[in-house]
Amino acid sequence: MAEEKAKSIDSASLKMIDKAAADGANTAFDRAETMKPCPIGMVGSCCKNCSMGPCRVPLPKGKEETPEEAKKRRGVCGATAETIAARNFIRMVAGGAAAHSDHGRGVAELFLAVARGEAPGYEVRDEQKLLQVALDWGVEIGDRSNQEIATEIGEIALKEFGKQEGEVLFLKRAPLKRQELWRKQGVAPRGIDREIVEIMHRTHMGVDQDYKNLLKQGVRASIADGWGGSMIATELQDILFGTPAPVLGQVNLGVLKKDEVNIIIHGHEPLLSEMIVAVAQEPDMIKLAKSKGANGINLAGICCTANEILMRHGVPLAGNMLQQELALVTGAVDAMVVDVQCIMQSLPDIAQCYHTKIITTSPKAKIPGAVHIEFDEHNAVESARAVVKAAIENFPKRGSNIDIPEERTDLVAGFSHETINYLLGGLFRASYRPLNDNIINGRIRGVAGVVGCNNPRVTHDAVHVAMIKELIKNDVLVVQTGCSAMAAAKAGLLTPEAARYAGEGLASVCEAVGIPPVLHVGSCVDNSRILMAVTAMVKDGGLGDDISDLPVAGAAPEWMSEKAISIGQYFVASGVFTVFGVNWPTLGSKEVTDYLFKDMEDIYGGMWAFEPDPSKAAQLLIAHSDTKRQALGIDKARERVLYDMEMRRELDAV
Ligand code: SF4
Ligand code: MSK
Numbered sequence: 001m002a003e004e005k006a007k008s009i010d011s012a013s014l015k016m017i018d019k020a021a022a023d024g025a026n027t028a029f030d031r032a033e034t035m036k037p038c039p040i041g042m043v044g045s046c047c048k049n050c051s052m053g054p055c056r057v058p059l060p061k062g063k064e065e066t067p068e069e070a071k072k073r074r075g076v077c078g079a080t081a082e083t084i085a086a087r088n089f090i091r092m093v094a095g096g097a098a099a100h101s102d103h104g105r106g107v108a109e110l111f112l113a114v115a116r117g118e119a120p121g122y123e124v125r126d127e128q129k130l131l132q133v134a135l136d137w138g139v140e141i142g143d144r145s146n147q148e149i150a151t152e153i154g155e156i157a158l159k160e161f162g163k164q165e166g167e168v169l170f171l172k173r174a175p176l177k178r179q180e181l182w183r184k185q186g187v188a189p190r191g192i193d194r195e196i197v198e199i200m201h202r203t204h205m206g207v208d209q210d211y212k213n214l215l216k217q218g219v220r221a222s223i224a225d226g227w228g229g230s231m232i233a234t235e236l237q238d239i240l241f242g243t244p245a246p247v248l249g250q251v252n253l254g255v256l257k258k259d260e261v262n263i264i265i266h267g268h269e270p271l272l273s274e275m276i277v278a279v280a281q282e283p284d285m286i287k288l289a290k291s292k293g294a295n296g297i298n299l300a301g302i303c304c305t306a307n308e309i310l311m312r313h314g315v316p317l318a319g320n321m322l323q324q325e326l327a328l329v330t331g332a333v334d335a336m337v338v339d340v341q342c343i344m345q346s347l348p349d350i351a352q353c354y355h356t357k358i359i360t361t362s363p364k365a366k367i368p369g370a371v372h373i374e375f376d377e378h379n380a381v382e383s384a385r386a387v388v389k390a391a392i393e394n395f396p397k398r399g400s401n402i403d404i405p406e407e408r409t410d411l412v413a414g415f416s417h418e419t420i421n422y423l424l425g426g427l428f429r430a431s432y433r434p435l436n437d438n439i440i441n442g443r444i445r446g447v448a449g450v451v452g453c454n455n456p457r458v459t460h461d462a463v464h465v466a467m468i469k470e471l472i473k474n475d476v477l478v479v480q481t482g483c484s485a486m487a488a489a490k491a492g493l494l495t496p497e498a499a500r501y502a503g504e505g506l507a508s509v510c511e512a513v514g515i516p517p518v519l520h521v522g523s524c525v526d527n528s529r530i531l532m533a534v535t536a537m538v539k540d541g542g543l544g545d546d547i548s549d550l551p552v553a554g555a556a557p558e559w560m561s562e563k564a565i566s567i568g569q570y571f572v573a574s575g576v577f578t579v580f581g582v583n584w585p586t587l588g589s590k591e592v593t594d595y596l597f598k599d600m601e602d603i604y605g606g607m608w609a610f611e612p613d614p615s616k617a618a619q620l621l622i623a624h625s626d627t628k629r630q631a632l633g634i635d636k637a638r639e640r641v642l643y644d645m646e647m648r649r650e651l652d653a654v
Pocket of ligand 2: 268303304321341342451452453454481482483484523524560561563564
């Protein structure tokens, strides 16, 4: 019998998985065992885009097929396996780009309401960034008030979504060479919604049947996400809530408190959670909590909302995506407040085994069995108070079946692109130049963005942590977002002390600057911060004139969501080599897969790869960095550093 794979490397999660089994609570870990993935759908060989199907066009078993044989695998309408795989793939891009961008739209709507004075409780917190975006978008500053400038920015931001012509405005932030390449290839997005809608049109039965042309539209929509919807979300959130700066925090289920009202905020948009953070500190709320027998109110986060409020307020992280159910299993969560994305429908069922109130807040995301308290941004403080009160009222209903794991780990988060700039170059000469210099002199071998979700098809957190450790050991600086950052945090990698896991070169830089070897840069939409960081590296010079020249790579080792595919695609389109784990959704077509894994490099200077083994995947990223170093003529410096290390080791051994 095959050895059973471990469910998690996190001891707190393992304890709660066992407790869930004892309590009769069914979790994603159980469902992943009983629900095996469909082998045809998994590789993109199933189409259900019309009612002549669904059509399955599986690969023949046990032998390589010739291109002629591949052409015979067709759906009822005649669509080939290539067309089907490409259509499925770019529909994932559309789903992901839509999720990020609709988040961005929500932020833009709130932003405009704040600028117009229609959203009491919110304000412009980062004036510098307001002015920066004004400059980027050609908004007159002069002697206009912040309110006037913000109103015009809000109006432009909203128009970015429905624009029919021209180009998404933030494209101009990219290196010039990259912009020219996108224009030449015809993938510069016009409006964000338009590119997503066009995917849905082209993948409808009987429209675009050329897989290369389909994938091209996927590229265009993904750029509209990374350099459009996601970047708008990040920038406007920073203006409203503050640009993150390094902050101490903690992660894991041990951040829950036995004697306080525990409220978990879960999802993605920080609009409501920002208010909950403020309201939970109000004396009246604390008094109410005490009147119910609690010692206070304890907030914690799950998924990307958690990253947002961690970075700006130091609110602890209860855990990443696969810990959302396990948090309820502690029996100590009085309310879990959710907005949109990555929220499991099983939460109300699990909550029934305990006392937790699941509170939905977005009209876009309701769950049967949950309480719905709709978030009204025009009356945000009252919405937040209603949520916090509901949690407090629920505290006395806690049962005796409570077990909060002790595990909690310290971390440092909040490395926005601007912060990295200041940390490296100083407040008055903010610059990426010191990073570039350390890459050129070989102390830092390269930079890897390791991002994305959890997936119960692999051991929870294991792939993230193994890959990141391998990278930093080899002097690759790691930047992180999303659930991956939380996995690293639990393993203690987000503290300056983690430099001990790093190679000698990277460790020396971390010690000199006082940063961890793994930098938490934010939530899923904050992958746009990584785009800005790599652009700044290009602009500060010495490492080529496009993102594709940099010794930089990306990875999503435990990805699961369509958003991850959109993120990966915009990294590739921006010139970044990007490796995914778990499984790969086009393996049902060799031609489509080859196009993504090889041909895209010729077109965009970046390409996809699939490697589920974390160590091998890390080696792919490292080899890619080395190739880029060689092309830049800086491989010699690196060799010298390695030689010195070797010599020192030999000396140590004597
Ligand atoms: Fe089958 Fe074509 Fe309809 Fe897809 S669009 S379900 S391949 S007939
Ligand atoms: S929350 S998209 S599971 S990273 Fe952004 Fe985590 Fe992936 Fe959701």
